Amino acid sequence: MADETTVEAIKKLLAESPERKFPEGVELAINLKNLDMSQPKNRVDEEILLPHGLGKDLKIAVFAKGEVGLQAKEAGAESVFSEEDLAEMAEDKARARSVANEFDFFIAEVQYMAQIGKALGAILGPRGKMPTPLPPGKNVGDLINSARSSIRVRSKDKLTFHVSVGRRDMDIQKLAENIETVLSRVEGALEKGKHNVKSIYITSTMGKSVRVL
Numbered sequence: 707m708a709d710e711t712t713v714e715a716i717k718k719l720l721a722e723s724p725e726r727k728f729p730e731g732v733e734l735a736i737n738l739k740n741l742d743m744s745q746p747k748n749r750v751d752e753e754i755l756l757p758h759g760l761g762k763d764l765k766i767a768v769f770a771k772g773e774v775g776l777q778a779k780e781a782g783a784e785s786v787f788s789e790e791d792l793a794e795m796a797e798d799k800a801r802a803r804s805v806a807n808e809f810d811f812f813i814a815e816v817q818y819m820a821q822i823g824k825a826l827g828a829i830l831g832p833r834g835k836m837p838t839p840l841p842p843g844k845n846v847g848d849l850i851n852s853a854r855s856s857i858r859v860r861s862k863d864k865l866t867f868h869v870s871v872g873r874r875d876m877d878i879q880k881l882a883e884n885i886e887t888v889l890s891r892v893e894g895a896l897e898k899g900k901h902n903v904k905s906i907y908i909t910s911t912m913g914k915s916v917r918v919l
Contacts, residue, residue, distance in 0.1 A: 708879055708882030711918070712885055715908050716885075716916075719914065719915075722914045723914050724913075729874070730874045732871050732909070733869060733908070734885060734909075735866065735907040736866070736867055737905045737907075738902050738903060739902060743864060751861070752858070752892070754856065756855050756857060756884045756888075757884060758872065758876065758883060759855040762873060763854070764810040765809045766784060766812070767787060768783045769815060769818045770787075771789065775788070777847055781851070795826060796825030796826070806835060811838075812837035812838070813838050813850065816839045818837075823836070834858050857870055869892075874913075889918075
């Protein structure tokens with residue numbers, strides 16, 4: 707059961723933000739304090755499995771070949787890119803940017819990671835979409851299913867950053883549990899835990915912000 711404070715903050719947000727004609731996303735705005743963010747050790751970079759997902763279908767692409775590529779398709783990957791596709795993207799930056807924008811999450815067999823870093827790192831890196839490596843022997847379907855419920859939280863060198871936690875049409879308890887999962891992991895990644903958190907707000911895409919902490 708989610709904390710009542712979190713639940714009440716969500717209820718207030720929904721009450722004060724008129725419904726739109728599209729499913730609005732819900733985000734956390736996290737503000738940190740007393741940290742030198744120029745030091746990489748103080749930055750937050752966590753992959754978090756949300757207990758109830760994001761309430762939407764993510765588009766997942768996989769860099770793979772042969773049997774792994776077939777397994778990825780069977781597991782629901784929207785696209786499987788070959789070594790030839792990767793070489794083409796390296797030459798055609800417009801296509802590379804289009805692919806980077808189209809897909810939410812990337813997975814790659816480990817043998818492709820160096821090539822991807824060299825060819826697409828400058829495009830995927832700033833978007834926080836560098837592929838998750840698929841080690842030999844690991845089932846790509848398991849990784850795809852996990853990715854559909856995972857988010858990447860990255861503060862970079864900023865004291866303020868945003869994190870997607872779901873959509874406003876999700877069950878309030880489930881949304882609250884997603885939020886508390888994120889907060890727990892973020893606090894765990896900070897040197898002094900919650901003492902490094904200045905404030906946290908919950909907001910919808912076009913709605914108001916409500917303070918959670």
